[in-house]
Amino acid sequence: MLDCRVEGEEPITVTWLKNGKPVPIGVGTRATVLSNGTLLIQSFQKKRDGDSTDAGEYHCAAQNRYGMLVSRKARVHLASLPKFHTHPESMTVDEGGVARFQCQVNSIPEANITWEKDRMAISTSNERYTLLPMGILQITGVKKSDAGVFRCVATNIANTRYSHEALLNITGGAPRIYKEPVILSGPQNLTITVHQTAILECIATGNPRPIVSWSRLDGRSIGVEGIQVLGTGNLMISDVSLQHSGVYVCAANRPGTRMRRTALGRLVVQGDFLPYW
Incomplete structure (x- = not known):
């Protein structure tokens, strides 16, 4: 739904354009203009053979006997969550050292990234675990109990995806060196x-x-x-x-x-x- 509120002397006619061309309205189409000027698109479509996508730049135009106003443009994207393009990598760390994992995914809208250890959500109450919003997990002062399998989980309105798993090995470090x-x-x-x-x-x-x-x-x-x-x-x-x-x-x-x-x-x-x- 895209809003278009206009003030002026009635009658006011509201029309909608996508990528500079009129949006088809009426019987047999999925688009409707409500009485308040809002554009409603039922069953938003991605591009298919012989059919165009509903994604694009939309704006409305309002006209009465005094003239016409054109709104700003609003870009409508199709939500997506493709595969990860960066996966966490296995690593070996000395006890007491620092571990770092990273994953990256390009998505619309931006995905929420969380982490799992041995397929269980990581507790954010552990002060040695730092989760940065750009898909980075830091573990400081690592302990033997931190060893395990880590993966990140990306979620948005389009999908949920899991990264490859990465193994964290902890070796008995020599802290006095x-x-x-x-x-x-x-x-x-x-x-x-x-x-x-x-x-x-x-x-x-x-x-x-x-x-x-x-x-x-x-x-x-x-x-x-x-x-x-x-x-x-x-x-x-x-x-x-x-x-x-x-x-x-x-x-x-x-x-x-x-x-x-x-x-x-x-x-x-x-x-x-x-x-x-």
């Missing part, structure tokens, strides 16, 4: 719109466990309002503004020393431009 800090995964370049939430990943390993800190390359303060740390070092910025644009530096610091490893990612925040009328 010094290991330099290493950033397993640093922040990626990210472009979002104002008022959205930005999440910059940073997960590091080493012995002793490195301390993760964040800064901006231009020296400006990151601030504290709307800032949260997810897990042991991922940076979340809520309700971003244009001032949040910049290059962010994740640093993994060895405690008590100046030894550090860094990774950079650029955050671009775009304005929320109003559509034309």
Whole structure:
């Protein structure tokens, strides 16, 4: 259903167009214009042989004896959830180390990603497990009990899909052996719109466990309002503004020393431009 509300002197005639062409209305069609101007499409269709898809750009036009108004355009997509294009991969980690799994799927609308261990939903109350919305699972301070089979589950209104399974093996580590800090995964370049939430990943390993800190390359303060740390070092910025644009530096610091490893990612925040009328 697509709404089209108009104010003006009656009578007002409302017509609908898809991709610039009139939408067929009437007997034998699936589209109806309700008395309030709303377009109703019954049994939304994807493309078939000899038939066109209902997906596309729609807008309405309202006309009375004084003239015509044309609305902005609304794009209607067909919901989909194809197969995963990135599956989690099996890995072996020393006890006390860090594990990271990732899966990715392109879907309309964006799929909700959850994780399972041995085909049971992972408890979000476990502080050592961090689930990032872009399909990433981080496990810090791994224990023998973390060993098992992991997979991610993608769900939207179109379907539910399961990724390939990945095995996590835990070896008896030697925690007393010094290991330099290493950033397993640093922040990626990210472009979002104002008022959205930005999440910059940073997960590091080493012995002793490195301390993760964040800064901006231009020296400006990151601030504290709307800032949260997810897990042991991922940076979340809520309700971003244009001032949040910049290059962010994740640093993994060895405690008590100046030894550090860094990774950079650029955050671009775009304005929320109003559509034309």
